[in-house]
Amino acid sequence: MHVGVIPDITLFIQLAIFLVFMFIMKKIYFDPYLQAMDEREETVKKLLKEAEENHKKTEEILKKVDEIIAKTRAETQKIMEQYHHETNEMVSSILKKAQNEAEEMIEDAKKEVERVVEIEKKTMDKIIEKLALEIVNKILPKEKAA
Incomplete structure (x- = not known):
């Protein structure tokens, strides 16, 4: 018989204090921390998606540049064949003049293609730099806060 034994409720009090x-x-630390982590993950996913889209755009631009180069080569080849045909019918002095003109056109076409490629590269470098800065600016402030 346990007459006179008082039940020990300290275990229940400790359990209640632990639960509180x-x-x-949870409200002060875990929920905001998890929310910040979720936001960071969403931001990173968004930035990665944007970077992938920009990469695809870059690939498309490079493909267009390659097409322009191929078209320019085809056009210059056509022009050279035309000049060659015409020069066969003319005297040697006119032949030399026509060849010089064809070479100038090829050089101009190459310079134009190089200029277009350089402009596109600079544009992509600026976009990539901007995205990198945005990623760094979005990630670093959150690391300081955490």
């Missing part, structure tokens, strides 16, 4: 402590920690 866990609830407060």
Whole structure:
């Protein structure tokens, strides 16, 4: 018989204090931390998607540049054949003049293609630099806060 034994309720009090402590920690620390992590993950996913889209755009631009180069080569080849045919019918002095004109056109076409490629590269470098700065600016402030 357990007459006169008082039940020990300290275990229940400690359990209640622990549960209150866990609830407060969840509201103050865990929920904001998890929310910040989710936001960071979404931001990174968004930036990666944007970077992938920009990469695809870059690939498309490079493909167009390659097409322009191929078209320019085909056009210059056609022009050279035309000049060659015409020069066969003319005297040697006119032949030399026509060849010089064809070479100038090829050089101009190459310079134009190089100029277009350089402009596109600079544009892509600026876009990539801007995206990198945005990623760094979005990631670094969150690391300081955490």
